[in-house]
Amino acid sequence: MLRIDSHPTHTYGDFKLRIGKPIPFGATIVPSGVNFSVYSPHATRCELVLFEKHAPQPFAIIPFRDEFRIGNVFTMVVFDLDYENIEYAYRMDGPFDPKEGHRFDKTKFLMDPYTKCIGGRDIWGEEPNWNDVYPHRARIYFDDFDWEQDHPLEIPIEDLVVYEMHVRGFTRHLSSGVKHPGTFAGIREKIPYLKELGVNCIELMPIHEFNEFENSRISPVNGQRLINYWGYSNIGFFAPKAGYAATGKYGMQVDELKTLVKELHKNGIEVILDVVFNHTAEGNENGPCISYRGIDNKTYYMLTPDGYYYNFSGCGNTLNCNNPIVRNMILDCLRYWATDYHIDGFRFDLAAILGRDQNGAPMHSPPLLETLAFDPVLGKCKLIAEAWDAGGLYQVGSFPSWGRWAEWNGKYRDDLRRFLRGDDGLLGAMAQRLQGSPDLYQWQQRGNRASINFITAHDGFTLMDLVSHNWKHNEANGENNNDGGNDNYSWNCGWEGNTDDPVINNLRIKQIKNAITMLLISQGTPMVLSGDEMGKSQGGNNNAYCQDNEISWLDWGLLKKNVQIFNFFKNMIAFRRNHPVLRNGTHFKNTDYMGSGYPDISWHGQKAWYVDWSSGSRMIAFLLCGKHAKGGTVSDNYIYIAMNMHWEMHGFELPKLPGGMKWYIFANTDVPVPNDIYSPGEEVLIENQYEFLVGPRSVIVLVGK
Amino acid sequence: MEIKATTQNEVTVIEITGCIDGNTAPKAEEEIMKYVVPGCRLVLNMSQCNYISSAGLRVLLVIGKQILLKNGSWVFAGLSEEIKDVMDMTGFSNFFKTYTTVNEAVNALRS
Incomplete structure (x- = not known):
């Protein structure tokens, strides 16, 4: 249905115009034309400048009539524009008084801050025309796109x-x-x-x-x-x-x-x-x-x-x-x-x-x-x-x-x-x-x-x-x-x-x-x-x-x-x-709130359940209880990680697992390929379930299951 | 831009000569829509089309949706590599089947 306001009320040369809508800012495709809207509280005068795509000089400069300013927004609809093939700019007149914060220059072609598409640097690295009167050119682009079923994924x-x-x-x-x-x-x-x-x-x-x-x-x-x-x-x-x-x-x-x-x-x-x-x-x-x-x-x-x-x-x-x-x-x-x-x-x-x-x-x-x-x-x-x-x-x-x-x-x-x-x-x-x-x-x-x-x-x-x-x-x-x-x-x-x-x-x-x-x-x-x-x-x-x-x-x-x-x-x-268990949304509570016999996280060292926190130590290990994964809402394996950033090898006593479970090695950065890491689920049972020798400057990851 | 339609083995072949851009897209839409009838089978022969702008691609997509609503089908033939590339990179090719020649396209619609 044709809207009763979709016809021009003014002309300027060959252009048909009417007052636009101030919101949204930018250039918006509307029935029969384009709605231009730009905010400036201090400009005394504003002109819309139209270029053919890539043209060195504009083909039209259309002043915003006084009645086309609503509040501090200059806005008008220009009818019958071939908007796919034009670039637009504004020119603004106003005070040049840097001490007061104003730097108006009515000779400059200004890009619309709200433009959705910019020409002028169309191909990366292509030498620009350094004398271009309008180097970064606002364009008007279609905002429709067929997203089909797509939706942001919202992964936590x-x-x-x-x-x-x-x-x-x-x-x-x-x-x-x-x-x-x-x-x-x-x-x-x-x-x-x-x-x-x-x-x-x-x-x-x-x-x-x-x-x-x-x-x-x-x-x-x-x-x-x-x-x-x-x-x-x-x-x-x-x-x-x-x-x-x-x-x-x-x-x-x-x-x-x-x-x-x-x-x-x-x-x-x-x-x-x-x-x-x-x-x-x-x-x-x-x-x-x-x-x-x-x-x-x-x-x-x-x-x-x-x-x-x-x-x-x-x-x-x-x-x-x-x-x-x-x-x-x-x-x-x-x-x-x-x-x-x-x-x-x-x-x-x-x-x-x-x-x-x-x-x-x-x-x-x-x-x-x-x-x-x-x-x-x-x-x-x-x-x-x-x-x-x-x-x-x-x-x-x-x-x-x-x-x-x-x-x-x-x-x-x-x-x-x-x-x-x-x-x-x-x-x-x-x-x-x-x-x-x-x-x-x-x-x-x-x-x-x-x-x-x-x-x-x-x-x-x-x-x-x-x-x-x-x-x-x-x-x-x-x-x-x-x-x-x-x-x-x-x-x-x-x-x-x-x-x-x-x-x-x-x-x-x-x-x-x-x-x-x-x-x-x-x-x-x-x-x-x-x-x-x-x-x-x-x-x-x-x-x-x-x-x-x-x-x-x-x-x-x-x-x-x-x-x-x-x-x-x-x-x-x-x-x-x-x-x-590696991807909890909330911090650990350092307690066993699931009744598993293990706190959600526990700290270990060369001895299980004991860390040498002294300043000279470079070794630390921790155990994550799988029963506490995601705040206890899902179940996972037990995971033990030992980090030895000392330049000597050290033995780490492994914490005991619940009955029936064994330690499996997932990763050991000290050993060469292919035994440095395995595919998840294909971890290898370790022979010594009580102690692990962690190489110099090395990390191990064990899975208890 | 010129549009010419012929019939080949009960399939309508629409040949586009020139370019489809913001100026010619409305005319292209009007001309092509004449053949969009329930159950229509159309081949768009693009071998003489040297450029499609984003307005042109949008018109084709809109026509494609109308054809689907009318339980019709259409395919494209003879796209230049440049146009096919642009359609791939901007996602439009997801909505169209393309064939190298008109004969292949006609056969595909008949099978």
Whole structure:
């Protein structure tokens, strides 16, 4: 039925217009036309600018009539647009008064902050036209998609094994063998691999549109062009990166990404997005004017009293997250990704910034974080905070959570690394980390669901580099090795970097196995870094954000070379997924509330039921009672894990099992393949049921059944 | 864009020449829908179609759903590798069966 308001009321040249609807913001396809709506409280005048796709100059500039402004929103419907073939921008007039926070420039073509599709960087790495008057171009895209039966998977967070990956790096290397390397479609071709590895969640490093040419320069070391490869620098929050889509050249990145999500869900794999709401690609006062600065600088950015940009992100500016308008934009954005892309969860980069007020001071109950925690649409989405920022706010264990937010547990990473390399004095901390860090989270009754456990992530060493380097080697980044973290808690096993020494190489592989074992038997949600499962190295570069080359790309040839690492990962992941006692949602009670004769968790050492907690000790073991799995709601085997990070072999007395049960070995990192690990369910009965000799720097996993 | 229909062994073969984009999609829909009748059997011969935009793919998907409702069937023939790739990567190929030649497509609908 035709609506009575679906006809124009005004004309401008050949264009037919009428007043639009202010909500929703952005460009929305409506019967007979497109509804444009943009907020700016300080602009005195606004124009809609239309380009033919890729055209150097606009073909039309249509001013918003005075009566087309409702409140602080400029809105109009333009009829009969060939919206598939146009790009649109705004021009805003208003005061240029930086001290007051205003930086209007009526000559600039501004991208709509709410645009769902952005042209201009359609093919990754293709040299842009540096003189383009409008480099990042808002487009209008169809929001319909046939999801059929698809629905976000809603896997309990403690049952996830998260795989953190870079869209391009995952398949860009020619060894990946996919038809469209470095794209969403490439990931889709690798779904069988992800299933074989056993992960049930991928966390994608930023996939919002960004400019890979931002700060591009030539490396002084190897002459290669350095670009923004990671993409922690948003241009548009609602638009997927075109250069990550094989169909980006046709402007169909939206459909390609949705198709990837749908296929992943069909295969039982969730999708978490790494979202960067702490700053934008506009940088400080010397940066480009892409959108926010020209539309409403004072609203979008945290400004000093003199009108300069606060820099809590380390990237030049700070998004004004607790301004009500920006807060709503973030909420609209996340709802959009959850609703239109069926995204299962979000990891918030430098999330501590989201809890700062408009002057930068940390808040007790930040409205944005509270809003997200209680939002009905996001109600089943995972919300994960990187609970620190570049301004020195560190909130691991104290991030305002309302029982909803999980955290990247940075303390888990640091303690595990130090224990792994043989530091002393860590048993107390390790006991906490292995059982979901109750020291950090119990006071809020947050349980194991608060802790994302990880040893490596995109920031920092890969796992192979962690056991091969004492120091970072970031010379190729062109900053005199000053960039990247220095607190790596790494150990090179006796030689810095690559070596032919088989003793050192075997020790490194053992340390990798030790690390992944400890990660996957810890309570909480494990996250592994893509490539660690095949021993990927970045040559000691612990900050490869600018390396779009073999340093970062995953070389699939490693799968053959390091097949024993892959097999170990695969079986360890399967073991975790087979044993609910490793995946409790709530913390242990350290009592026997099931009447099994064993507490839910008990601690052991060289003697059963006794741990030498003294600072010189590097040995610890624990027993999980299968009757207490998932809070006693399901039954599982008994599982015993002994960790000997001392450089000598030690005997561990095994705790006695209930009558009729025996100890079986699942994994022993000290022995060579194929006896280092077995398929879950195929564990081997051990001869000596009373004591186990655990090799130097080794971990064993036993199953009692 | 031109649309031409012929009948081959009781199957309607619709040949599309040119491209289907936001401008031509409404016309394509109107023309093709003429042949969407209960129990119809249609082959869309795409060998002369050099480009389909996302608006074009959406129109084809909508037509496909109408055909299903009318207990009809349709298949595609002669897609270029480029178009087939785009349809694969954007998920549209999940909804269509494709054959290399028109004869194969006609035979498939007759069997």
